[in-house]
Amino acid sequence: MRNRLRPTNALDRRLVERTARLRPSPADQLLRSLSMSANHSRLWMAVAAGLFVAGGRAQRRGAVRGLAAVSLASGLANGVAKPLFPRRRPPAKAVPLMRRLVKPPVSSSFPSGHAASAAAFTTAVALESPATAAAIAPVALAVAYSRVHIGVHWPSDVVVGAALGSGVALGTRRWWAVRDDEPATLGAAKLTDPLPDGRGLLLVVNPSSGSGEGIEQLATLRGRLPAAQILELDDSLELSAEIDARVRRDDIVALGVLGGDGTVSGVAEAAVRQNLPLAVFAGGTLNHFARDIGVEEPGTTFAALDSGQLVLVDTALVRLDGTEERVFVNTASLGGYPDFVRLRERWERRVGKWPAAGLAMLCVLFRAQPLRAMIDGERADLWMLFVGNGAYHPADQIPMSRPRLHDGTLDIRYLRADLRFSRTRLIWATFTGTLDRSATYVHRRVAQLGVQVDGAPVSLATDGEVNHQAMTLDFASQPAALAVFRSLPDETE
Template sequence: MFRAVYSELMTTSERVLPMAPLASDRGLRALSRAADHGVLWFGITAGLFAIGGRPRRAAVRGLLSLGGSSALTNAVLKPLLPRRRPPVGWVAQHRQARRVPTSSSFPSGHSASAAAYVTGVALESPATAAVLAPVAAAVAYSRVHIGVHWPSDVVVGAAVGAGMALLTRRWWAVRTEEPATLGPTVAAPEIPNGAGLLILINPGSGTADDDPAAELAEFLPEATTLVEADPDGDLGAQLDDAIARERPRALGVCGGDGTVVTAAAAAIRDDLALAVFPGGTLNHFARDAGVQDIEATREAVAVGHATRLDVAEVSADGQSPRLFVNTSSLGGYPDAVRLRERWEHRMGKWPAAAAAMVRVLARAQPLEVTVDDRRIAVWMLFVGNGRYSPADQVPMSRPELHNGLLDVRLLRADRRWSRTRLLWAAATGTLGGSAGYERSMVTDLEVRVHGEAVSLATDGEVVGRGNRFRFTSRPLALRLYR
């Protein structure tokens, strides 16, 4: 009935309206051709990659969503649900496609790909998706306009694509932009112009285009800055000397996570409030603690507004404890972190983490360890400062940094086909139910490695080797301007 009425309306309109092609007709035909085989979306992806940041991560999810919806539509739904294309005369000749596909009309693959890509992008960057949504809608409509699909093909195709994009959250969590919940508000020195504030600046952090030192000098003209003089020397010793010399009222730091943890250790030892001015490439701690903006941190320093939050420490073979503010790890995890951070600028954090895990697990050797009097074999051991989320996928963010807990995750190597099962679980979003995956929340943890000493990594950097490790939470030990 709908087809008959629609066909009659089209036939009547073509007798009344001019038959000459309009610019919109030519544009829709061109747009529909551009979307063949996803070429249009690959081109848009190249542009988003050039922009970087969240648009780049959004493009990766968009492509993965497109790939999944294309496979489902073309390899499963079309063969199972065959449907004839609209007849050749259904639309005016000047609107007709030059080549009518021979595959099933139902559902529309172009519409599925368009909806999947834009929905995937929207999960990571709603602003970017708002720009692309009209393009996706035009692609979907163009398939009806040029006469190769029925309207219902397009509607169902778009629903399939959007559903596939939403399904990616099952195995690749969407990172929340909300900072972690911190501890109680506490007093800190009020330093409006920076007088009495010593700021440690690492010029090697971040990208070559970033120079936050000039902005800090403008915001805090009376602050004393310590620029890392010897990148190969002991940064902690340089900072200790500067603190003894300047006797600051508070401490600041501008750099990546490695620089932040050095300043945090000094701040805790000398009971100084810490102001974090993110200047690294990734700034995991600054992002989780909600101090990503230099101007916002300056305002907190000016009014003396600070909060307390947790840190953690680890000692190896009875040596002095080493502080960490994000994560510490043993086994293959340090290698996976290095690979992920090398690759995530190109493909996004989760795909880089998944690819790094595949690479490391393929080459890793099991570690025989005793964890709190329980002897097991593991591929990796991850210890997070605070609770990480999600619990059953690759850790993406921290909702809490104030409960005095360590987030411990083990990848077991003493299960049959453990590597294959772990990779399958990570790919399907079922890691939480895998027998090879364990997660617990503790206040402290003792680990003994049997055999040769292994590498210890803290906050993404390998800091030593050992056989006996003790991880401990230090609740609310750091005062942070925020």
């Protein structure tokens, strides 16, 4: 082994000697300070905090993924690799006195934990926001090089540490999928009469959505759509009946909605029932449906109203106890899943969707009671059931994105409670990225699904709203049931 390492050791010595011969400069103090700032990953925690406070959605996800990767890489480098592969650090006199640390580290030189953390953080951020990672990369490279410049690591320690950190960061994709922020592919496009100034549009507004931001956005919509009728929601209003009455009474040719997913779902249900097109304005906290159909920016919807351009998308229907029907545009869930959704959405803006989902799953699994049910005639004890309108990705992890909204598909996932140690097995499979190989996880893509619950009625959550209870639930996809205003990219450029 020593014979094999001799060429590497000789190269390390030559590189350190060459570094030592560099003339003194202000960079010496800068690199030493930078290296010390990265002790215990303090530098990366500070950068992550900055991204989280000042960055957008991708930057916040990158910050959380980066810290997770740093924790894993640092643990492997310092807790596993160093004890297994002990190596002496460069001699104290390897670099000039002015560069040296007052208290140099005494642990194994191989590999560099600082380089591992720097590479792990930068690579993890690159998975979510390449542009942000490009800005961080020079700092990460400087941190890695600084360990050689101040004489505490051999160059090969730094190279291996960086490779370890990058590998760990790339490996996070196995249990935390990289979200695709591109809109879903939608159905056929069609044209209707343009609605200049919103003439003939009934716009339903939820003033309390998005932490009250709906009020501010409403002023913009009033100015841009002065001819539209405005219907503001309050606790005393029965939305479905009010929309039906106004459509019968007034010259309403389209519906609009400003609010979050719950509000959008309620108005979409009325649009399907009345066979009217829907204009969506993102006004909630998360706006999954608006993001998936590509109308997060109001200009896209304004352009479509002016041109009369529509795109057809799927919705899903659930029939409750054979009588009441509910349309949803994103997801429906029962068992522990409604609690899971509430917890995940409460935390995901702070820590990112996957960490929030993982923590929410732990909380729900530890306190949930199994749900006994028949799934399409087959007996199953469940912890939770997820029904998605459209095919969600990834198939073998917690669903993160929806690439299609036009193929008449329900995405069915449930967690079995009738196997030994099912809680433990589910937690292990989730955090190791092996759900697809776990017998406790069932995933199907179908056009319809029947669920018969044993015992008392259970709560059903649709698009984040938990407001229904039933014992028999029949789900079905409704292909191309909803027409939404959306201009094609070439019409908005």
